[in-house]
Amino acid sequence: MKPLSFVTPALKRGVQIGVLSLTALLAACGSSGPFKFDDSYSAQGQNSRVRYLVMHYTAGDHATSLKVLTQRDVSAHYLVSDERRPTVYRLVPEERRAWHAGIGSWYGFTDLNTGSIGIEIVNMGRLADGRWAPYSAAQIEALKVLLKDLAQRHGVSPRNIIGHSDVAPQRKLDPGPHFPWKDLAQAGIGRWYKEPQARALQAQYATRPLPSASQVQALLRKAGYETPDSGTFDKATQNVLAAFQMHYRPARYNGVLDAETAAILQSLD
Ligand SMILES: [Zn+2]
Known part of the structure; x- marks a missing residue:
């Protein structure tokens, strides 16, 4: 059984619009425009702009999290639901900037929204009685697949797979003390100590x-x-x-x- 599924209408729409507008531009520039595009070469010197993967909890339920992350000035590239078989929403394409990290710093780098992929997990965070909501085993299994793929595709070093509280310790607590960093490290994800x-x-x-x-x-x-x-x-x-x-x-x-x-x-x- 696959541990997660992807939902991508926004991404599909974005790609379609991109293809359409590029096609329109090429048509306009075809024979009589001021220049023509040539895609027959690709530079060897290039890599991903993504250097950090930043984990968050949403401090809200599934519906609220989806609403907040799509309708307000806060967003993340991925949202992992708390369903029995989690849905992973792709809310912002990886090439674009999501607004999840705010003011923060990691190894002196401060423009974290520009250099990172943000992952929100549906989890209530700290509860009224002071305890913390647990992450489900299914969420963690989904995260392992997602993070491994992201780290590999973007060449993210283990020490740069971090929590919001790591980059903003003066104002953030997420993903909280129940986030299983050791478990992830044992799966080859992120930094751990000797x-x-x-x-x-x-x-x-x-x-x-x-x-x-x-x-x-x-x-x-x-x-x-x-x-x-x-x-x-x-x-x-x-x-x-x-x-x-x-x-x-x-x-x-x-x-x-x-x-x-x-x-x-x-x-x-
Ligand atoms: Zn956060």
Whole structure:
């Protein structure tokens, strides 16, 4: 059974319009226009503009998510539904920019909408009682197929498969602590840390002090996160640490440095 299906009326329409207008233009330029197109050569020097894959939850149900992402000034390339066999909506063609990341930074790159593909997953996010809505196994299986294909076609490096909270830790929590980054990494998707090395380092911290705030801030920057350079565990640094913990150690994401977090930070590739 295929884990996902695609819905593409918008894409089909876009392609048809593109073909029609190009045909019209070629006809206009055919024999008497000011120039003619020649498609018989293709440059060797080219690659995809997509360098990042950014994950989100919609914090809404299926119908609401579809409505918000198609009728307002927020969008994503893909929307994964929460049906038993998920539908993957293709809302924005991969070549075009979707409006999903907003202000953010990853390894110093800030124009994330231009350089990324955005993937929204139907999930309610944090619930009124403080717990988090789970992702279904079917959604994760669909994501694995989708992300593998996207990463391969666009040549996206593992460290650039990230969450909204990774690129905007001061204002975003999605895709949240239930997003299965480790599970995806075991399927060959995204970055993970060297677990034996982290365990050994964590044990060493029983008898030696944890890294200083300055050292932690430098390590977070090295991991891709935009982090203050204050030399203290200020609120902004705690927010970055919490985003890091949600991604790599979701059992506790309070933004407080502990031995395990320090060990993981030093065991990333
Ligand atoms: Zn988001």
